[in-house]
Amino acid sequence: MPYRRALRAVIGLGLALTFVLTVPSTASAHGVDGAGKTIPEFVWLGITHMLLGWDHLLFVAGVALIAGQARRAAGLISLFALGHSVTLIxxxxxxxxxxxxxxxxxIGLSVVFVGAVALFARPKTPMHWRWFAGAVAGFGLIHGLGLSTRLQDIDVHGLGSLGRIVAFNVGIEVGQVLALLAVAIIASYLPAKLxxxxxxxxxxxxLIVLGFLAAGLVLLDRANRPDPLPAAASGPCAAGERQDTLPYGAGGHPARDFYEPAETAPLKDFGHVLGDxxxxxxxxxxxxxxxxxxxxxYITGxxxxxxxAGPRPDQAALLTATHVRGTLTCSAYDLPALQQFVKAWFADPRSKTAE
Structure with missing residues (x-):
């Protein structure tokens, strides 16, 4: 049958994902921790990120299932790779x-999309295939935004940032190829009756069920995530998505926790421990x-x-606090708001992923 290999590949991926989803530490590792890493390490970071990115892999598997032929699947997956490479970089x-x-x-709903197309609207005419190819490329652009968001969590900007970003993208592509090869090997051992x-x-x-599961996990994670600054704590401080960026480089741990106003804060060291x-x-x-x-x-206690903490004369706000997921911006001094922001972050499991 024309879809035999693709189908067996999807089933093989499903078996592999069953293992991944039953290991909490692995399933929760679909993030990026790259503080202090070199260019080769960014390649490896991209590889591991893709291998743990089961939602990305499910989308690729769904595309292969719909394609049914190796040549067509290669073309469609190349479009997907091009799309996410463009937006990632x-x-x-x-x-x-x-x-x-x-x-x-x-991204989760994109998996639902390919499952629905495979079940109800498999392309048959050249026009249908062009439409589907455009959809695959479009979803590639969106997947790339997701990869970029993860990459920016470790603050790759500064000297040599393009090299690190490209290295991460190369790792993503290598990881995608390795995953497809592994799935093909697993699929080759499955009974033909499948x-x-x-x-x-x-x-x-x-695919549809797992796509909805991926979307549901996102919503569940968002619902269970501690609020960095509850709305009830109104005042001069506001918390939201991470705004500040710190220079990435060969920094280490700061020599001490607090730097005085007349001192120069070690921003590279701050950028390093942010990823920790x-x-x-x-x-x-x-x-x-x-x-x-x-x-x-408070800081030294x-x-x-x-x-x-350290001085930052070039910032507009009187005081800011930043972790990899959010920023607190204060137009006036408010220690309780800062303490609440810090406490909420350390109650978040994601603050411990780098430990």
Whole structure:
């Protein structure tokens, strides 16, 4: 049958994903931790990210199922790769930060889309195939935005940023090829009876179910995520998506937790530990002495924990606090709001992924 190999590949991927989804530490690792990494390490980072990106792999498997032929599948997957490469590189260089929740939702629904096409509307005419190819390329652009969002979480900007971004993208493509090869090997050992028309329908329905599952997990994660600053805590501070960027480079851990107004904050070191789950507080050097003393006591005391602070004369806000997922911006000094922001972050499981 024309869809035999593609179908068996989808079933093989499904078996592999069953293992992935039953191991919490693996399933939750669909993020990026690249603090202090070299160019070759960014290639490896891309490989591992793609191999753990089961939603991306499901989409590719669905495209292969619909294509039915190796040559057509290669062409469609190449369009997908081109699409996500364009937006991954462009969005990362331009620092376009798209809401990861919205992007991940669309990625999950893209899996539903290929499952539905495989089940109800498999292309038959050249026009249908052109339409489907355009849809695959379009979803590739969206998948690339998701990859860029993950990559920017570790702040790749600064000297050599293009090389790191391209290296990560190369790793993504290598990981995609490795995943397809692994699936093909697994599929070759599956019984031939799994390639019946009924099994094709089961595989298509499976893609739809897993796509909705991926979207549901995104919504569940968003619902269970601690609010970095609850709305009830109104005042001069506002929390939201990460705004600040810190220079990426060969930094290490800061020599101490608090840097005085007359000192130069080690921004590269701050950028390094940001990827380790730390919170970086930056304040205007003109902060009043009483408030400065209170802030110093908090940062250097036991309540501070993995929090570092230093002066930032070029920022507009009086005080900011940043972790890899969000930024607190304060137009006036508000220590309780800062403490609440820090506490909420360290209650978030994602703050511990780099430990």
């Amino acid at each position: 462009a969005a990362s260089l331009a620092e376009w930060r798209i809401s990861p929740v919205k992007v991940d939702l669309v 390639t019946s028309d009924q099994a094709q329908r089961v595989a298509s329905v499976g 789950g730390h919170v970086i507080v930056q304040y205007q050097p003109a902060l009043p002495a009483e408030q400065l003393a209170e802030l110093r006591t 036991p309540a501070g924990g993995k929090v570092s």
